[in-house]
Amino acid sequence: MAIAAFIAKRLIQGVFTVWFIATATFFAMHNVPGDPLLNERAMTDAIRANVEAKYGLDKPLGTQYAIYLSNLARGDFGISFTQENRQVNDIIREHFPVSAILGVLAVLFAAVGGILWGALTALYRNRIPDYLIMFFVILGISVPSFVIAALGQLAIVNMNGALGITLFPVAGWGTLAHMLVPSMVLGLGTMAYLTRLMRSSMLEIVSSDYVRTAKAKGMPPARIFAKHQLRNAILPVITVLGPAIAAITTGGFVVELVFAIPGLGRYFVQAVQQLDYTVIMGTTVFYGAFLVFMVIFVDVLYGLIDPRVRVG
Amino acid sequence: MPASSLGVFAVSDRELRVKFERPTPYFEKLVAFVTYFPAREDFVNSTDGRYASSAETMLYNGPYTVDEWVLGASMKWSKNPHYWNEKKGFLDEINVAYITTDVNAKLNLFKDGQITDTALSASMLPEAMERRWQIDRLMDGTVFFMEFNHRDGRLTNNRNFRKALQLAQDPAELVYKVLKEAAYVPAKSLFPGWVRGAQDFLHNEYPPQSSDIDIALAREHLELAREELGLSEFPAIVILTGDSSMGLLTAEYYQELYKRNLGLEIRIDAQIFKQRLAKMTSGDFDIVMAGWGPDYDDALTFGDLFSSWNLNNRGRYSSDEMDAQVRIAQAELDPVKRAAAFGEIQRLVHDDVVIIPMYERGVSFVVDPQLVGFRRRSVGPEVDYNYVRLAPLQEP
Numbered sequence: 001m002a003i004a005a006f007i008a009k010r011l012i013q014g015v016f017t018v019w020f021i022a023t024a025t026f027f028a029m030h031n032v033p034g035d036p037l038l039n040e041r042a043m044t045d046a047i048r049a050n051v052e053a054k055y056g057l058d059k060p061l062g063t064q065y066a067i068y069l070s071n072l073a074r075g076d077f078g079i080s081f082t083q084e085n086r087q088v089n090d091i092i093r094e095h096f097p098v099s100a101i102l103g104v105l106a107v108l109f110a111a112v113g114g115i116l117w118g119a120l121t122a123l124y125r126n127r128i129p130d131y132l133i134m135f136f137v138i139l140g141i142s143v144p145s146f147v148i149a150a151l152g153q154l155a156i157v158n159m160n161g162a163l164g165i166t167l168f169p170v171a172g173w174g175t176l177a178h179m180l181v182p183s184m185v186l187g188l189g190t191m192a193y194l195t196r197l198m199r200s201s202m203l204e205i206v207s208s209d210y211v212r213t214a215k216a217k218g219m220p221p222a223r224i225f226a227k228h229q230l231r232n233a234i235l236p237v238i239t240v241l242g243p244a245i246a247a248i249t250t251g252g253f254v255v256e257l258v259f260a261i262p263g264l265g266r267y268f269v270q271a272v273q274q275l276d277y278t279v280i281m282g283t284t285v286f287y288g289a290f291l292v293f294m295v296i297f298v299d300v301l302y303g304l305i306d307p308r309v310r311v312g
Numbered sequence: 313m314p315a316s317s318l319g320v321f322a323v324s325d326r327e328l329r330v331k332f333e334r335p336t337p338y339f340e341k342l343v344a345f346v347t348y349f350p351a352r353e354d355f356v357n358s359t360d361g362r363y364a365s366s367a368e369t370m371l372y373n374g375p376y377t378v379d380e381w382v383l384g385a386s387m388k389w390s391k392n393p394h395y396w397n398e399k400k401g402f403l404d405e406i407n408v409a410y411i412t413t414d415v416n417a418k419l420n421l422f423k424d425g426q427i428t429d430t431a432l433s434a435s436m437l438p439e440a441m442e443r444r445w446q447i448d449r450l451m452d453g454t455v456f457f458m459e460f461n462h463r464d465g466r467l468t469n470n471r472n473f474r475k476a477l478q479l480a481q482d483p484a485e486l487v488y489k490v491l492k493e494a495a496y497v498p499a500k501s502l503f504p505g506w507v508r509g510a511q512d513f514l515h516n517e518y519p520p521q522s523s524d525i526d527i528a529l530a531r532e533h534l535e536l537a538r539e540e541l542g543l544s545e546f547p548a549i550v551i552l553t554g555d556s557s558m559g560l561l562t563a564e565y566y567q568e569l570y571k572r573n574l575g576l577e578i579r580i581d582a583q584i585f586k587q588r589l590a591k592m593t594s595g596d597f598d599i600v601m602a603g604w605g606p607d608y609d610d611a612l613t614f615g616d617l618f619s620s621w622n623l624n625n626r627g628r629y630s631s632d633e634m635d636a637q638v639r640i641a642q643a644e645l646d647p648v649k650r651a652a653a654f655g656e657i658q659r660l661v662h663d664d665v666v667i668i669p670m671y672e673r674g675v676s677f678v679v680d681p682q683l684v685g686f687r688r689r690s691v692g693p694e695v696d697y698n699y700v701r702l703a704p705l706q707e708p
Contacts, residue, residue: 034587042623262385
């Protein structure tokens with residue numbers, strides 16, 4: 001039962017956090033210079049009054065905030081300013097699953113790769129495989145994703161051209177073949193980061209007392225690796241995984257653009273550029289809630305892996 | 313305004329009667345402008361506020377129907393079996409499989425044979441030529457210019473000051489040496505080159521006033537402006553521009569140019585789109601990098617821009633002479649006299665330096681040779697698949 005109380009407590013904290021995000025975004029957004037209703041073609045005062053009434057912008061800011069909060073409590077984000085007649089809820093419902101699938105694949109790729117490469121570099125410390133992998137890790141951390149995305153796409157085009165068939169689609173969304181390259185591109189930076197984390201964590205473990213004891217007992221190296229080293233070294237990686245999932249899922253803007261993927265990322269970015277109030281609010285609060293949830297989820301997961309931090 | 317006072321009546325299901333306030337010789341062009349398209353009230357009301365936001369909530373009567381629309385991702389069109397005109401709509405299906413604003417991604421898709429046409433930016437042209445692609449060009453209709461703030465108390469309200477800026481620049485240098493976009497052409501007037509007069513292109517009937525660079529004369533005008541304004545030295549003036557690389561490049565070019573030629577200090581104010589519009593509307597600028605594209609296929613879509621009552625006249629230029637000419641252009645039924653009014657507007661814009669034209673924007677693009685009849689247009693929706701047919705593949 002202790003775990004349930006723990007989750008309940010964290011969830012209440014989470015709701016408070018989301019309320020804070022919503023409030024901060026609301027007031028920050030209304031203080032950003034620029035007028036969301038302006039467009040290339042000017043409008044008369046009468047038309048402007050109509051449009052303001054439609055979006056509730058004619059009311060005082062305090063009233064707008066109250067209306068906004070009550071709508072939020074009912075899960076209604078309103079209608080978009082720039083994409084006429086589209087509900088923000090619809091935008092999130094249609095496009096978030098795409099971002100989520102892309103994100104989950106990217107995280108899987110990053111986590112499996114990061115843990116594996118990180119463990120390898122630690123085992124082969126200061127030898128050729130270590131140097132080689134770390135070289136690519138530095139590359140993966142320092143090269144921005146739009147470069148990797150463009151290069152990845154170019155590689156597909158050239159490969160398809162050389163083979164004479166479309167092995168991987170250049171862009172688009174739908175099948176697993178569509179998802180493979182974009183999710184690898186998206187996960188690369190995180191994988192590089194996780195590799196470094198895993199390496200340093202593993203190095204600490206390799207020279208620890210209990211590993212030495214296990215070796216002295218004559219335990220097979222494979223068993224030591226799996227049972228003692230990996231399980232202990234993986235903990236810091238798990239900690240950053242929650243925020244990493246949220247970061248990857250929200251940070252897919254460039255990859256979504258280059259590979260023409262209908263994810264939520266581009267709405268997130270375009271809305272800010274276009275001062276689309278409702279979409280900014282909707283996506284920010286939604287992603288905020290998502291991040292809070294992922295952190296709680298990882299905290300619970302952490303307890304399952306490491307009995308020492310289990311609560312209660 | 314109540315709908316009954318509008319002067320538009322549906323006499324029967326197939327007859328529309330419109331009462332004009334004044335003669336409107338360009339009315340048939342207006343009704344081809346998307347804003348004037350009719351909407352079916354009962355259908356719009358039945359969509360529960362979601363009209364035209366998905367394939368199911370749209371109503372149209374073109375040669376193709378929209379069967380599927382995943383917003384921001386893809387669309388599927390197919391031949392409209394009820395369409396009346398057999399001269400349009402020859403394809404069974406059009407698959408808009410990718411929607412993205414990334415020109416590089418589109419180029420890659422074109423190379424991979426996934427799409428039939430794509431725009432080419434300047435940096436892509438060498439490769440396109442190497443591959444011996446057939447490169448086409450279209451003027452997209454928009455003209456870009458430096459618009460002055462004519463409000464009282466602004467430096468740019470002084471005609472001699474504006475004249476000096478006009479004489480100290482040459483749009484050809486901007487287009488050919490700075491922007492280097494192959495599809496752009498230097499602008500000569502408020503009216504782009506493709507705009508028609510009475511019988512011919514307006515530029516042929518009323519050639520734009522020459523705008524040769526003359527720095528000595530420009531300095532004379534600047535000196536006159538200084539005396540008229542009673543200044544010992546000009547304060548820095550502000551160029552308002554967008555935050556795109558093209559907007560910044562243009563603003564920096566003029567900053568350097570006017571420093572060199574006239575010794576003027578210019579401050580660049582780069583803003584996101586909505587904030588640039590807010591500053592344009594409130595008059596918080598001296599010069600703004602602006603552009604205007606056509607709404608409908610008539611010279612008036614550019615011609616009435618600087619009438620004193622036009623809300624898009626954000627520099628608040630106001631002159632009785634201009635207003636009189638715009639009124640003629642609005643209501644004159646004789647096409648020759650009407651073209652003369654546009655010629656006069658063109659002269660006024662130049663002589664009074666309402667704006668300094670910079671360039672007409674164009675787009676380079678490549679189309680799969682199998683696709684015949686593909687069109688891009690300067691007015692209205694740009695890409696037109698109405699007349700597209702598939703040509704049989706030719707063996708090399």
